[in-house]
Amino acid sequence: MNLTLKVWRQSGPSDAGRMVTYRVEDVSPDMSFLEMLDVLNERLIVEGDEPIAFDHDCREGICGMCGMVINGVAHGEQRATTTCQLHMRHFEDGATITIEPWRAAPFPVVKDLVVDRSAFDRIIQAGGFVSVPAGSAPDAHSVPVRKEDADDAFDAATCIGCGACVAACPNGSASLFTAAKITHLGLLPQGQPERLSRAKAMVDQMDAEGFGGCTNTGECTAVCPKGIPLDAIAQMNSDYLKANAK
C-alpha cells in the first residue's frame, strides 16, 4: 500500500505547530499503525530529519500510553481499539490519513503527538483509591461480593487512562474517565466507606483541572478502547449529588 500522511508537527509547547505531509510506500496491510510510523521515522532519521514524536509502550492495547486522532477520530475509526492495535488492513491503498494529537486544554502538547496527561493522575490522587495500607487487609473471603457487582466493577475498572474520551468530547470533559473509577470502586463493598467523599473529591478535581462538563453526547464511549459505558457517568452524577446533599 502507498499512503499520504498529514501529521501534526510541533517542536514544543511554545511552537504554533503545523500539518506536514509525508509519503509512505510499500506499507504492508499486516503492519500496525505504529509500525507504519516506525518505518517512516526510520527513514526520517537516516535523512537527517527529526522523527515524529509519539507516545507508545506496551503496543498491546493495555498501557494506555498511545493515542492519536486519526482522520478526526480518537484512536481511529475501528471501534474499541487503541492506536497500537489498529492495523493497516483497515485502510485503503492510496489513502490520505491525517494524524493529530489529543486536543484539550488540560492536555497541553509536549511535542508533535505527545501530550501531557498528568491531570488524570491528579484526579486519581483526589480520591480514586480505597484507603487500605499494606498488611491491614482481612482474609479475601471474609466479604463475598455478588458476581454481577464484581463483573460490573471489572468492566468499569478496565479503563486504561488513555484520554481518548477527552479528545473526542466536544466539551473536553473527563467525565467518562472519572466516572469509570468512581463506578469501579463504588460497586464493591470495599469501596463503600469512601464512596461519596471519593465522588465529590474526584469531580471537584476534574473541574479544577479545566475539563468541561458532560452534556451526554456520548462521543467518549464511542471512541473508548475498552467500551466503558455511558451509564458510568450517571452513577458518578448520582454519587456526586448525594455527596453534596449531605
Next chain:
Amino acid sequence: MKYTEGPEIRDTKAPEGPIEDRWDKRKFSARLVNPANKRKLHVIVVGTGLAGGSAAATLGELGYNVTSFCYQDSPRRAHSIAAQGGINAAKNYRGDGDSIYRLFYDTVKGGDFRARESNVYRLAQVSVNIIDQAVAQGVPFAREYGGLLDTRSFGGAQVSRTFYARGQTGQQLLLGAYQALERQIAAGTVTMHTRHEMLDLIISDGRARGVIVRDMVTGEIERHLADAVVLATGGYGNVFFLSTNAKGCNTTAIWRAHERGAYFANPCYTQIHPTCIPVSGEYQSKLTLMSESLRNDGRVWVPLKKNDTRAPGDIPDEERDYYLERIYPAFGNLVPRDIASRAAKNVCDEGRGVGPGGLGVYLDFRDAINRLGRDAVEKKYGNLFEMYERITGENPYDVPMRIYPAVHYTMGGLWVDYDLQSTIPGLFVVGEANFSDHGANRLGASALMQGLADGYFVLPTTVGDYLADGPFGDVDEEAVAQAEIKVRDKIERLMSVNGTRTPDSFHRELGKLMWDYCGMERTEESLRKALERIPELREEFWQNVKVTGTAEELNQVLEKAGRVADFFDLAELMCLDALVRTESCGGHFRAESQDADGEALRDDEHFAHVSAWEHTADGPVLHKETLEYEYVKMTQRSYK
C-alpha cells in the same frame, strides 16, 4: 571474552532454622525506625510496576520520605499492566490439596532447582497476604456465583491456585498499586517524577545514595540523593529486540548499577513464552503474548505430516499430533513454559510447523467450544480472542490460533540477598529486576506474585532494618559530580557520532543475533560466534549511529540509543554466562546437555549454583553462590 573467578558468596543473610520460621525470624530481628525518624529518611524507588509501585506506596504509608521515578507519562503504565493470566497464591480455597509447602515445592521444581529455597518459601507464605491486600483495595478479581473468588490452573501445577481478573490481571493489580501510590502522593509522602529515566547510581562511602536521572521532556540532567535506593526497573528481554516486553523496557538502570559494582546474577536465564502471536514481517516491532491460561482449554497441535498445507479444519483428528498431550500425558497442555516452547520449536524444526515460514503451531479451541459452548469460552477468554483477531485478522472461534514462542521474561537480574539487597549496601532490587525467586524458569502467574510480595511485604521490612542505621549524612560531592559527568559524556558521545544508521537498526541486528545464537537453544559454537560478533557490532554502533535533534529536548532517538548501547554490553555478559554454564536447566537449554528424549539435562554436580558476575575494569569476575536443597530433593524434572 575472558573472565576470572572470584571468591564464592557464602552468606545470603537467610536466617537459620526450619524453613517455615525463617521469614518470621527475619521480621522479628529487623530493627524498626520510630515514626518521627522515618520522615527524615529518604528512599528513592525507580520504576512503578507491581514491585516498584507497591514498594513506593508501602514505604510512603510507613512514613518514609519517598521519591519515585518512571519513564512513562504516568506510573499506571508500567509493563506489569500487560500481564494477562493471573496471580498464584496458596489460599487452598478450593480444598484441592494446595498449601504453602506445595506452592513452594512447585516453584522450586518449576525453576529446575536453580532458585533459593528460603526465598521461594517466603514467597509462597506471603502469597496469601497479597490476595487479601488486593481484594481490600478493590481489585475486581473474577468471582463465582456464591460471591467467592474464582481460580484457574496454570502451567507447572496440578492444583487450581491462580486468581485472575479476566485476561487483565496485571492491569487490575497494577491499578491497585498505582492507586495506593497516588494516595501517598496526595498525602505528600511520595514525590513522583514521571518521564524521567535513571542513568546512573550515586555511591558515597560505599553506600548507594542516589541517582542521576534525565528529565525526558527538557533533557535536564538531575541529581537526587537519598539514604537508600530501590531499583524496580523490570527485566531485559528487549535485548532480543522482539519480545513481549513494552517497547520502552530496558536494562539501563540495572546495567549501570552493575557497572557501579552490583553483581549481575544468571544473566543467561531467559524465559521464552510458548504462546505468542507469530512474527508477520520484517517491520515487526514487538510480539504479543496470548495468555498461558488459554492452555487450560486450548489444545496444542500440528499436522502429523510434514509441510501439510491443508486448512486446519480439513485435517481430521487422526492426522493431527496433539504433541504435548502425547509426550507429557500427566500435564498435557499445561507443562511449564520452557518445555512447551522447546516442544514447539522441535515440531517446527521437523517441518511440521504451520503458517508463514512454518514457524507456528495451532492452539485450538474447537473441543472447548463444543464442550462448554461458545458463550462460556467467550466469557473466559473473550478479550484475548479479540486481541488475537485484531492483530492477525483471523477469528479464533472459527480457526485455531497460531502461536509461536517468544522472549517474555528474564529470570536473571541483579543479585540480591534474602533482604533483597544487592552487593552495594543500600541498593535494593525488587521484582523482575532481581534474580531471586524463579531459578532457571518462572512458572506462569508467579511474576505478579513476586513483584507484589517484594513491594508490599518483604522490602518494607528489610529496608527499615537498613535505614535503622541512617540517616547516613552528607553525600560526597565529588561522587555526585563524577556520576553526572559520566552521564553527560555518554550523551555527548551519542549525539556527536552523526553516522548513518538508526539506533533501532542496530537493536534489530543485535536482537536477531541473540535470538539465533543465545535463544531457545544454545551451543558452544553459537555462543562463541555471538561473543565474536557482538563487539564488532558495538564498535560499528559507536562509529556509525545517528541521533537526530538535541539532548535538551524530548528526544526519543537519543533515549533509544542510550538503551541500545547498554544492551550490547549486557548481551555479551549473557552469552558469556550461557557459555560457562555448560548444563541445560529450565529456560537455558544447551544442546550439548540433553537426555535421550531431548529433555534438558542438568549437571547438579557442577552447576547447582548461582552465577553472580562482578563488573571490573579487567573484565567480568564470576562469584558462585552454592544452592542447597534441604527440603525439596533435587530430581530431574518430569511432567510425563
